[in-house]
Amino acid sequence: MEKRTYAEFNQSLYETTLANGLKVRLIPMVGYHKTYAMLTTDFGALDRTLPAVVGGQSLPAGLAHFLEHKLFEKADHDAFDLFGELGADSNAFTSFTQTSYLYSTTSNFRENLEVLLDFVQTPYFTAQTVAKEIGIISQEIKMYNDNPDSRLYMGMMGNLYPHDPLADDIAGTEESIKTITPELLYQTHAAYYRPEYLTLQVAGNLDPAETLAWIEQNQAAKQFAAPLQEPLTFTPADPSGHDLLPYRHLTMPVLRPKVMVGLRGHLPAGTPLARLKSQVAISMMLELLFDDTGEHYQALYDQGIIDDSFSFSYESNRGFDFALFATETTQQAAFRGAIANLVENAPAELARVQTQFAMLKNATLGRLIGALDSPEAIVNRFATRETGSLTIYDEIRVLRALTWADIQQAAANFMDHDRLSVYEIDAEN
């Protein structure tokens, strides 16, 4: 087990990969009462085909999320109940690039750990339980359809990646989930829930050596077929990005109109560290231009073009990256014009705020150090195999080393006026 020490934060971190391929990362936190554990597969809503060696069959939209829901239920029990009997809070979630199962507990840590590993690694699906779940998830999909924020986000994803699974809701559609069968769930589980796709992270109140021994014992009792050695990858249908839809809108019975501007990035490539560096630089560059310390926020705010609902974010993941800018406003055209203008003139605009760089870097650093108080934040930020050995401590290191030249480079790489897109939610009259 590799031990890394971060003296400045009085923190150690342990990492190893078991013989069967399972990656394990343990983060003991002094003074904490709870233990937080999360088991993640890199398989997510984006992954819509089975591996070539087992036939390469395509998967319906929403299957990853459906599998997550159904994995808890077994022949004679529900994993939720086992966690409950052991005093743990358990949950799960599905994103485009991962599916994660987690619990938080202050008692029976080992027993809960066994429940987590066992229920995720031992599938059980029947036609009856699949049929019932189709009903429940259909209701969930309708619920999201009534939510304007959800419609705005999914509308934008459809603009940025119109021919990719990113355009489909993670829960799928009422039609797509009807095609899910127990057989398909078993095949998918067999392919993508194998140890070499999984990462187990535990943070909080724990003893590393003891915890690792428990995990090893649990895994030694299970049989797994030989590794497939086929990493999950994603390449957009049109890597050039020319398929992007520049504008769409939706009319809904909302009281306040909304607008979102999206900026599609180029394919992030390179090592996990290179991608982290690029991600940190682009995020900081966007903060310099768009946050409330910048040169333009105040004017847009004072003109009522944005208000406190304004937000922006940058996401970089396996095979795709994009920035989103959103606000509630009645001046939608002025908002998209202002964002487009800053994207187009990024180099000159950045020069105006260069004096803010050191200060803003420290502010971001302060917030990142603050995140170290949360076992959930530490574990969730770097959860997949795809991020390699990187952790939040690497993010802190990369941020500290960030230079003004990195910011300029980030703007040159990312701020491309031709990759902008707009999605609006308009109020019914």
Place this chain on the structure above:
Amino acid sequence: MVDFELVPGVNVHVLATEQFKQTKLLLNFSRLQTRNNAAARNLLANVLTTSSQLYSTQTALARHLAKLYGASVGAYVTRLGHAHTVRFKATFINEQFAPNLLDAVVQTMGELLFYPLADGMRFDVPTWQLQKTNLVATLQSWDDDKHFYALRQLERLYYQTGSVMEVPSTGTKAQVAALTNEATYAAYQTMLADDQVDIFVIGAVDPDQVAASLQKLPFQARPACLPANLFHNQPAEPLKKLTEHQPLQQAHLNLAYRQPVYFGTADYPTALVMNGLLGGSPYSKLFVNVREKASLAYSISSSLRPFAGHLVIQAGIAAQQAPAAQQLIEAQVQALAAGDFDVATLAKVKAGLLNQYLASQDDENYLLGRALAKTLLQQPTKLDYPAALAAVTPAQVAHLAAQLEPAAVYLLSGDE
């Protein structure tokens, strides 16, 4: 916890701990809510955290906070029983990473509170006007979140017509829109001079240093203004029902029940267990029987209103199934009152509550919230919560459930 009085009516509570890498500061202003004071206090929370004499624009304030290693400052209103509170909160990293932040953040808070952009009669007009416009817009956009909208409609229906509680702690859109600058400023002067003030600091701090920093703030002495009992208790009324139609794919069915147990009292652990069995956990009757078995709701939960004497149930349903869902929900309440639950489920609910309690000790926000509630409610006694939870019996739970009294039913339907 170290407690001391800054001046009469302004008390400081310091929770020194080495567990966390960031420190939190909370300045809480409380006074009794009236039917008219909530809107102005909500607007104040926004105006005062926008700018000040020293930081005369949002940009200046944002840059100042960035210099303090990304310290965050914000304010919001909420209420605890009848006490209306305006809470100014700051978060910043510990001394070991950036020295003297405690003093700098306290000083910043002092600038915002005591030296606003104002002329002694009213706030800077453009600042005040824009914050007012934005606050009205924010309250309006809340109505686009139908789950939250339905809950607020249920609460309005539940509270007695004409009562103070009928007015939300945020004030209404109409109330905010009707505010004048002078009235907002008068509310500011009242808050600063007359409110009960409780200041909390949690983190790796030295109480003496906290005292030294806070003593620089020009707080004046003030008499106590909160009564000993803040809990809301209203007379029983006939069941109130309301159905509203909006163009939606899904419907929201919400129910309120009168419930006699209040926060921190001897029976409170029983109420928490009862709520866990009814709809507050994945093992609850509502979740298992209404959602999982009957598929009559895609989301369902119950929660206590432990300062206001009731319990609410929120269900996301298909509109055409509203009568069936309501019937099955009511049957769950009756079954709980009849003692129809097994010891294994009871044990799971108790284990879950104990876990939440123990885990909350790792969360500074939770610790602050609990300390504030105990201070305002004047509940200094330390309840042995784990022991009290373990001692809750099935008979106590059934007895309490039998006292749940249907008070309001609100349906937001997509069907015309």
